[in-house]
Amino acid sequence: MAIEAPFAKMNGLGNEIIVADMRGRADRVTPAAAIALAADPATKFDQIMAIHDPRTPGTINYIEIINSDGTHAQACGNGTRCVVQALAAETRQKVFTFETVAGILNAEEHEDGLISVDMGIPRFGWQDIPLAEEFRDTRAIELQIGPIDAPVLHSPSVASMGNPHAIFWVDNDVWSYDLDRFGPLLENHPIFPERANISIAQVTSSETLNLRTWERGAGLTLACGSATCAAAVSAARTGRTGRSVTVTVPSGGTLQIDWRADDHVVMTGPAEWEFSGSFNPATGAWRRDQQDVA
Numbered sequence: 001m002a003i004e005a006p007f008a009k010m011n012g013l014g015n016e017i018i019v020a021d022m023r024g025r026a027d028r029v030t031p032a033a034a035i036a037l038a039a040d041p042a043t044k045f046d047q048i049m050a051i052h053d054p055r056t057p058g059t060i061n062y063i064e065i066i067n068s069d070g071t072h073a074q075a076c077g078n079g080t081r082c083v084v085q086a087l088a089a090e091t092r093q094k095v096f097t098f099e100t101v102a103g104i105l106n107a108e109e110h111e112d113g114l115i116s117v118d119m120g121i122p123r124f125g126w127q128d129i130p131l132a133e134e135f136r137d138t139r140a141i142e143l144q145i146g147p148i149d150a151p152v153l154h155s156p157s158v159a160s161m162g163n164p165h166a167i168f169w170v171d172n173d174v175w176s177y178d179l180d181r182f183g184p185l186l187e188n189h190p191i192f193p194e195r196a197n198i199s200i201a202q203v204t205s206s207e208t209l210n211l212r213t214w215e216r217g218a219g220l221t222l223a224c225g226s227a228t229c230a231a232a233v234s235a236a237r238t239g240r241t242g243r244s245v246t247v248t249v250p251s252g253g254t255l256q257i258d259w260r261a262d263d264h265v266v267m268t269g270p271a272e273w274e275f276s277g278s279f280n281p282a283t284g285a286w287r288r289d290q291q292d293v294a
């Protein structure tokens with residue numbers, strides 16, 4: 001087994017992604033390697049999507065998702081589109097079935113280059129999120145936010161897209177909130193025993209939302225695909241929008257979310273390749289591929 005594994009630095013609407021090719025290897029990307037790559041301005045990322053050999057017949061690959069703090073996530077929508085684009089370029093295939101710790105994901109690259117991922121069926125039970133105590137109605141949970149004391153922020157909608165999300169609905173500009181201050185406090189609020197991704201969302205029409213997200217384990221990001229899905233389903237559940245919405249994320253880009261009649265949430269958007277290299281999955285030491293060096 002080679003010491004180094006190939007990787008591609010990519011982004012999904014500005015969500016910084018490293019797609020690491022761990023196929024044919026027995027080792028894993030260590031938390032230390034993730035933290036080292038996140039600390040280097042050239043490889044700074046929000047998630048590593050580590051592609052492993054398939055575990056389940058019928059799936060193409062097993063995808064492990066690692067946040068920039070070295071912890072694991074169960075879902076990453078923008079990263080999944082990056083994986084699809086990388087594998088589509090390699091294989092000329094257009095349709096993929098992956099497995100993650102949260103289950104099976106189907107995805108497809110379209111003729112126009114946009115990529116759709118079936119993010120599965122959202123779950124709304126308090127144990128599914130999970131929450132530390134029972135809430136019968138998770139469309140709006142009363143949250144004592146104590147020292148955060150931002151009176152306009154209360155009663156988030158919560159949802160699981162495989163990973164935990166809290167969506168705070170606001171009437172005014174999502175940029176007028178100090179998300180970098182209260183994001184980490186809410187991420188670690190005792191109501192969320194596995195922490196949570198924290199978003200502020202504004203409805204701008206019956207078909208459009210604005211969204212900002214403080215990601216669990218990664219902080220403020222320019223886009224978060226699973227949060228976009230969680231916001232879309234929460235908007236529909238609370239009667240704020242219909243089941244198909246276009247969501248504008250902090251990078252200025254948009255994702256299309258369709259909550260289908262069969263309950264699956266389909267997210268459609270772009271992915272972008274930046275450069276390729278190889279890295280040591282134990283230490284995070286890395287180098288660019290020769291053909292990429294100007």
Ligand SMILES: N[C@H](CCC[C@H](N)C(=O)O)C(=O)O
Nearest residue numbers: 073076077078163224225226
């Ligand atoms: N950027 C990702 C979400 C990462 C979620 C992660 N921060 C967690 O749940 O711990 C996305 O596009 O869905």
